[in-house]
Amino acid sequence: MTSQKQRFGNWLKHSISAKMITVGFLILILLIPLGFVSDLIRERGFRQAEVIQEINSKWGGQVIINGPILKIPYQQYVEEKIFNESTKTYMINQKAVRQHAYFFPNNLEIGSDVSTKPLERGIYESVVFSAASTINGKFASPSFTEIELKDGDILWDKATVLFKVSNLKGIRNTVNIKLGDTEYTLNPKFDNSYMNTLESGFVKNLDELQEKPMGFESEITINGSTSLQFVPIGKETLVSMNSNWHSPSFNGNFLPETEGKEISDKGFTAKWKVLETNRRFGQSFFDQLPDLNEFSFGTEFLIPVDDYQKTERTSKYGLMIIGLTLLVFLLIQISSKIHIHPFQYLMIGLALVMFYTLLISISEHKNYLFAYLISGASVVTLITVYSRTILKSNKFTLLILGSMLGLYTFILVIIQIEDYALLVGSIGLFVILSIIMFTSRKIDWAGASISD
Structure with missing residues (x-):
């Protein structure tokens, strides 16, 4: 019985499949708080509509x-x-x-x-x-x-x-x-x-x-x-x-x-x-x-488009942000043999979810762009510092910083250009997928290492 537990533990620790299953499961778990945040954004938007209707009814409809x-x-x-x-x-x-x-x-x-x-x-x-x-x-x-x-x-x-x-x-x-x-x-x-x-x-x-x-x-x-x-x-x-x-x-x-x-x-x-x-x-x-x-x-x-609408549109990209960020950590873990505990993945995912609560709360007092920059900078800084303690490598830390800055900049551009959002989003996702495909092809999936 002890040997079976040891083999199962070694499989969880060293198997690429186990790591991918674990990260995928965590992404599904993170959909729960992400859904709560989306409900909060909609609730605040409905509250705004009610207050505006009350203001308009007293002034003149x-x-x-x-x-x-x-x-x-x-x-x-x-x-x-x-x-x-x-x-x-x-x-x-x-x-x-x-x-x-x-x-x-x-x-x-x-x-x-x-x-x-x-x-x-x-x-x-x-x-x-x-x-x-x-x-x-x-x-x-x-x-x-x-x-x-x-x-x-x-x-x-x-x-x-x-x-x-x-x-x-x-x-x-x-x-x-x-x-x-x-x-x-x-x-x-x-x-x-x-x-x-x-x-x-x-x-x-x-x-x-x-x-x-x-x-x-x-x-x-x-x-x-x-x-x-x-x-x-x-x-x-x-x-x-x-x-x-x-x-x-x-x-x-x-x-x-x-x-x-x-x-x-x-x-x-x-x-x-x-x-x-x-x-x-x-x-x-x-x-x-x-x-x-x-x-x-x-x-x-x-x-034309108020801050609640922009925030709600931003939250729709939450799954993509969380999935791609954790995927970058997973690829680093697979290629470098650095061990990242599922709890650490969970902390990173929760930090990504916190971006949206910061965004909605700050945008209610400032404009959307200011709230996005502050929220994005806070989350990127937090995860970058946290990843430095996990990865213990400047090269991988800079990779995390660059990928997150690219993702948040990409989302901001999509939100700002309403008329071309679908076109730019499709092209951007195609480029991201291409980068992941060409990066992952160097991984020796059997030996879990980067091939030259």
């Missing part, structure tokens, strides 16, 4: 503006059967039902100046904006020919002008609209429609609109976050947007024109032109105004 819209009531008649008990017959009675027609502008021009700024709560930061928009254009003479009404059934004196706004809480000025030569104040109106409604009182000078197009002017200043969008309800809609935000994301149903778009470190300028033929609805609706938000367009104001 996503902003969608739809208007101005001319709302004109009209009467339609429906037949109603009434049973007469005395004659035992039905009488036909016509009942007047009030409906509403909605007419969009013939021309709509919107100029919006958007000023962004960061809002902080603790270690978290959100980007919010204040948009000052000037809205002007012309209404054409409304046409009811589609539903064939009598002139007396159109209630011109009950007409109003309304805006649909997604976020009333963010409005910072009294919203007025100048229609022709008369100015009207728009006030909130409770209804069950898809967005909040601002509506004027009765329009007094609508008779002028029946003879010729009538111009309008309005201004609205609104606080918001995430995005600013407009619904293209004009027969021709022109929108221009200027902002100090340096990395906009143009979203929605329409993109800005290439010629009018400029983006720099100081901000951006964008222009849109949308015609009636570019969308799937006309210039008027009768009875109900549908939800047109799906046709909106504008700009999204978000931090």
Whole structure:
């Protein structure tokens, strides 16, 4: 029995297969703390999203503006059967039902100046904006020919002008609209429609609109976050947007024109032109105004890639870093006959896992690059000093230092270049595999030594 234990111990100590199995098993074990670290990163990212959502909700959320819209009531008649008990017959009675027609502008021009700024709560930061928009254009003479009404059934004196706004809480000025030569104040109106409604009182000078197009002017200043969008309800809609935000994301149903778009470190300028033929609805609706938000367009104001996203992407390379680093130690052990205990492999692996906890904790207070450099330098220094005590060779210690610096530099480059990350990563892994293959071919796997 003793001799069998001795043979098994010698096999574990001297067999290359045993060493490779041991290192492979340790790598699998290290996946457990690496998984815990990944969960921690995701949890902190979710916490950031919750705090940002809370900040945005108090300042003002996503902003969608739809208007101005001319709302004109009209009467339609429906037949109603009434049973007469005395004659035992039905009488036909016509009942007047009030409906509403909605007419969009013939021309709509919107100029919006958007000023962004960061809002902080603790270690978290959100980007919010204040948009000052000037809205002007012309209404054409409304046409009811589609539903064939009598002139007396159109209630011109009950007409109003309304805006649909997604976020009333963010409005910072009294919203007025100048229609022709008369100015009207728009006030909130409770209804069950898809967005909040601002509506004027009765329009007094609508008779002028029946003879010729009538111009309008309005201004609205609104606080918001995430995005600013407009619904293209004009027969021709022109929108221009200027902002100090340096990395906009143009979203929605329409993109800005290439010629009018400029983006720099100081901000951006964008222009849109949308015609009636570019969308799937006309210039008027009768009875109900549908939800047109799906046709909106504008700009999204978000931090492109935050530190939590970069840290999470970095952690996905954790298995590769741990595997390649322990593989270098294994190749040194096999080629030099230096004995490295499994406990020492485990300590090296745990130090590599600690890199990610350092990275997430430091990046919450500093930027990602600073956190990466500090965390990487700390772990590389720790493992290099530790390997010097194990390997007792300057040559192998420098090899460990060089390989780790190369690995961490390689990962940093991949994280920074998002567009070419897959290409650079694939080429880098191919080069690393080639180096390992050509290095390991010199190993005498039977005698566990380097061949000349």
